[in-house]
Amino acid sequence: MIFRDRHDAGRRLARxxxxxxxxxxxxxLALPRGGVPVAFEVxxxxxxxxxxxxxxxxxxxGQPELAMGAIASGGARVLxxxxxxxxxxxxxxxAEVEARELRELERRERAYRGDRPAPLVAGRAVILxxxxxxxxxSLKAAIAALRGQGPAAIVAAVPVAPPSTLRAxxxxxxxxxxxxSPEPFYAVGNFYDDFGETGDEEVRELLARAGRRAAVGxxxxxxx
Numbered sequence: 001m002i003f004r005d006r007h008d009a010g011r012r013l014a015r016x017x018x019x020x021x022x023x024x025x026x027x028x029l030a031l032p033r034g035g036v037p038v039a040f041e042v043x044x045x046x047x048x049x050x051x052x053x054x055x056x057x058x059x060x061x062g063q064p065e066l067a068m069g070a071i072a073s074g075g076a077r078v079l080x081x082x083x084x085x086x087x088x089x090x091x092x093x094x095a096e097v098e099a100r101e102l103r104e105l106e107r108r109e110r111a112y113r114g115d116r117p118a119p120l121v122a123g124r125a126v127i128l129x130x131x132x133x134x135x136x137x138s139l140k141a142a143i144a145a146l147r148g149q150g151p152a153a154i155v156a157a158v159p160v161a162p163p164s165t166l167r168a169x170x171x172x173x174x175x176x177x178x179x180x181s182p183e184p185f186y187a188v189g190n191f192y193d194d195f196g197e198t199g200d201e202e203v204r205e206l207l208a209r210a211g212r213r214a215a216v217g218x219x220x221x222x223x224x
Contacts, residue, residue: 002160002180005194006034006131009159009179010041013129016177017157020127021046025152027119029053031130031138032108033198038159039129040206046127050210051119052112052203053128053146055138056101060084061093067137068094071101073109073118076145078137111200112207122150128173129157132188136165143172160191 003009020026026048030039036052043050058069060083068089069079077098084094128142139156146154156173162185169176180191189195 001193002182002191003193005192006037006198007041009131009192010038010129011045012179013038013157013159013177014042014045016179017042017046017127017155020048020125020155023048023125025123026125026127027051027121028127028129029119029121029142029146031055031128031142032112033200033203034131035129036203036206037198038131039127040210042127042129042157043210044213048127049119049214050207052207053142054105054109054112055142055145056105057138058094058097058101060087061089061097063087067135068097070137070141071098071105072138072141072145073105074145074148076141076148078141078144080135080137108200112203121146123152125153125155126151127155127157131158132160132191133158133165133169134162134185134188136161136169139169140172143169160188161185 028039028043028048028050030036030052032052039050054073056071057067060066060068068084071077126146130139133139143154153174155175155177156169157177159179161178161181163181166176166178166181
């Protein structure tokens with residue numbers, strides 16, 4: 001194991017992002033749900049705003065943990081067409097999975113954001129944070145969706161990822177930051193002592209705490 005939990009991973013990730021500390025043009029966007037505790041620590045350490053960016057993995061039929069693509073807020077869609085062909089997944093099956101995940105994405109938008117508008121990213125450096133990546137499908141979709149909004153830079157930041165995925169992300173993001181890139185790489189959860197599910201209530205609580213910090217201009221108390 002490398003990290004105690006997601007908060008530990010976020011604090012360690014933040015050390016590699018210190019050049020962004022205190023900058024008014026920086027925003028941290030977390031990929032819910034597991035990326036939120038990591039991003040909370042990053043935003044707190046850097047003293048910058050935190051928000052969420054919704055992405056849903058498109059799991060292969062019968063193998064939901066195997067990502068054949070992803071969708072993101074704003075309508076971005078990324079498909080691994082070579083994997084889809086290799087698995088023999090039909091267009092109808094892809095559409096069915098996409099429709100289901102779109103409903104969940106919209107539910108989470110309402111649950112986490114409510115009436116609050118999405119953050120403005122035009123001209124800003126956006127640090128996209130997840131708790132780790134395997135194929136990177138979710139981060140790729142998020143990057144594709146954000147590109148159209150005119151950010152000054154997109155930084156993909158994760159605690160752990162396989163080397164091959166990091167190379168793929170480097171072709172899409174302006175910068176990729178990763179604490180550990182071990183081989184062999186089997187699953188993100190293998191590198192955490194505690195990789196329990198992050199619930200909606202925890203996401204809302206952390207976003208509220210970050211919002212209160214931003215309102216008073218004081219550092220958010222890191223989770224223990």
